[in-house]
Amino acid sequence: MISTRTPLRVTLGGGGTDLESYYRHGGGFIFAMGLDKYIHIAAHRPAFQSGVVLHGPEAETCERAADLKHELVRAALLAHGFEDRFEAASIGDIAGGTGLGSSSCFLVGFLNALHALKGQTPDRQALAEEACRIEIETLAKGIGKQDQYMAAFGGLTTLDIAPDGTVKVEAVKLAPDLEAAFVRHTHIYYTGLRRDAAVILNDQNSAMLSDPSGSRDAVAESLGAIKTLGYRIRDAWVAGDLEGWGHMLHEHWVSKKKMSSKISWPHIDQLYDHVRANYGVLGGKVIGAGGGGFLMLFDPSDGTKLEAYMASQNMPRLNYRIDRAGAQVLGARTEMMTAA
Known part of the structure; x- marks a missing residue:
């Protein structure tokens, strides 16, 4: 066995x-x-x-x-x-x-x-x-x-x-205390939604494989921005720039949504705007290709109020560590x- x-x-x-x-x-x-x-x-x-x-x-x-x-x-x-x-x-x-x-x-x-x-x-x-x-x-x-x-x-x-x-x-x-700080402030919440990532990735693939067009150019431009942002996010983690990481999450959210209408759901968009306006969240992203599953949010505070609010929305927090x-x-x- x-x-x-x-x-x-x-x-x-x-x-x-x-x-x-x-x-x-x-x-x-x-x-x-x-x-x-x-x-x-x-x-x-x-x-x-x-x-x-x-x-x-x-x-x-x-x-x-x-x-x-x-x-x-x-x-x-x-x-x-x-x-x-x-x-x-x-x-x-x-x-x-x-x-x-x-x-x-x-x-x-x-x-x-x-x-x-x-x-x-x-x-x-x-x-x-x-x-x-x-x-x-x-x-x-x-x-x-x-x-x-x-x-x-x-x-x-x-x-x-x-x-x-x-x-x-x-x-x-990363130093153990720095890694722990990133994990502590980078919340992951279960939305209860599920969707096949292939549906969203197919939109991206179809656009990139098509003849030059507005759709292809827009997707390529968004992915280029996401790639550049990926390097900046890595550098922020290495430098211990927690707030910078939070703001970059919002940049990523904006770039990602340009690629497909299926990246998020209307009520997730509304929730995201609400927690940014009322709970100090700097940025976030739908984990994976998009469309459901887990929502990542960066909260520079101790997270108590955000966690309580998300629980009231039937979105429990995932406790995790890095494997x-x-x-x-x-x-x-x-x-x-x-x-x-």
Whole structure:
């Protein structure tokens, strides 16, 4: 039995510049943090039982891996030669569809388990790229590379993405008291809303892949501003400029909303304007591609009044810390099994 633990993530700057339709024109940049909220996977190969059994939100049983409806599991199993005699279960600390990169997180954890069952220990870069190949190439999903890399590496991390898709990963290290201050003042609230990020990313991809037009130029301009802002946000964190980070969050909000009408919801927009006007919030963003899930707000005060107000709106605060470990095999029995 193999058990893995893989962190979810929050993008702090540069979101959207990790899609090929953008980075191939001049590179992308992401600054993100892994959360101490995880997707857990347990997997093994039964000694005699045939078939493939999945437990979890998308439970499924079938005779062969090729017959699975769960496309991430199907593609991963076939890529590793596990055609049958396989069982796995998954549990998430936070539900999918909430903007924290859960699909790619699941895939990275699942691939990590498959490697462990075969007695292999891939490095994090290789694990992230394998997940990218499956999602972006094999399954032709219109997504970027940040979720796979952040699931593999965790931490407070920058991703420099070259026009050819090569990713350079660097850890950003802060003094413990400074890191704690950023976490303390950077609130994350659950909105209760869920939406498929691919719907919003498809708008961006479609615009960037179209012939030169007002839409393409506007999206490219917004993403260019977001990329530049990503570098400034990274520098603010390194310099300990908390208020600067708060104001940059608002800049990001304005730039992001120019790209798609689906980035936010009307009542989230109204709530955001209200907390900026009445609770001292300097800036915020909808986490992920947009449209739901979690709302990040920077509050320079002790946060008591803001937290109470958000609770009155049925939006509880997420207590979190930065995960430093990245994707892990927590252990158990490595069976050195190869596919039958």
